[in-house]
Amino acid sequence: MKFLLNSHNATFNLGKKIAKYLTESTVIALQGDLGSGKTTFVQGLAAGLKISQNVLSPTFLFLKTYSIPKHKILKTLCHVDYYRADKNMSTLTNYIQEYINDKNTLTVIEWPEQLKTYLPKGTIWIQFLHGTFKNKRVVSIVNKKICAKLSI
């Protein structure tokens, strides 16, 4: 499913909307170049989950966690950024896997390519592309369940 998003807010709102459809522990993998809107999307997700803290770029620390208030199942949002990473990082990878395996955690990963082999089958892959014009982004989602809900 493809979305043509014309503004920062459109991307933010897509994240916010998808947050409503997440009912269980999930991994979301966000692919796309610098500035394509991955962090913006996660900020929307967090808003949709009623997280009041500012979601800042996790690039420097590789991983930031936020607690999710008032959700039946999801308690923690784990925001990972593998931008500066490398595949031989077992400590970090193990650390991230603990979140992935946790039944109450939503794990969202920017630059997920190097982590591919560790991601579960049900991972929701989302691709962000720069459009030909400023402020335009093309976002594609491959996930039957989410797409079904989004198309209603």
Added chain:
Amino acid sequence: MFILGIESSCDETSASIIQCDNSGLKIVSNIVASQIKIHQPNQGVIPELAAREHVKNILPVLKKAIKSIRLSDIEAIAVTRGPGLFGSLLIGVETAKILAYTLQKPLLAINHLEGHIYANFLDHNQLQFPIICLIVSGGHTQIVLIKKHLHYKILGETLDDAAGEAFDKVGRILGLPYPGGPAIESLVNKTSNVKYNLKIKLPRPMLHSKDYNFSFSGLKTAVLYLVRDLEKKYALKFLRPVIAREFQDAVIEVLVKKTIQASQEYKAKTVCMGGGVSASTKLNQQLREQLKNYPSVTYISPIKSMSTDNAAMIAVAGYFHYLDKRFVDWKEIFADANLSL
């Protein structure tokens, strides 16, 4: 009185002894083992590597730091508890706990950002409150108000990317080496006399917002668009210095304006900086120049050696914790990667 400081929050392993008495604070030793050479090819810090290097470095660094004093002369042990990389923090924190236990000395848990603030007390142990401190690094961009010792109020911070992160990412877009900040500054300085007949303008994000927050992700994107458009007509080699200069100006203009604005609203007597980006000559120069218009404010230039992470600044913050008797129990202290001020 001697205080031992230990810092391992990111990619520097460091231990320091400072001497504190009525005449002021003096660095006896400040040993830093930096991993920048190991990390450079990968454009950033790699936690696995960083943690291993800390394990390797911590004891030799400690040994060097305490060479000129006796262990029993150490009055207290200060350590960075967070924020930072979990695996890295752990090494320093556990080492400090063992030392505090075996030497039977008080343990002081320090926030890394407090260290950046207190580094400014090294040359001037009497800074006049209220203080406004701009903390700018790869992971942080905050304006902090300090009305009295150990009381911090974050007036504003970045809403997305940190300033140092923006320098690194723009450096990458422009094909410059890591870290981006120094690479951009040195390119700008090298080409400062060259006239380019290409006029570009980048946005100054949130310059006029009435708060003390920042946003640098839009600036990163603006650079990306600019390169994408202009590369059709010009070689990147030609564009690089022009964009680097305008980008550096944009970041500095926003940082300086908001810092000065905060100093006025909160009637600060002192303005200072901390963190890696505070090493920027241009930022320092701009802040000093513009603060000349506000004679009630004393501007404290950052000490060059304090802009990179080091344990002396942790020991200095530790000294003020010590005076306030903020001792912590080693059984109850753990590394906290997400710690805030």
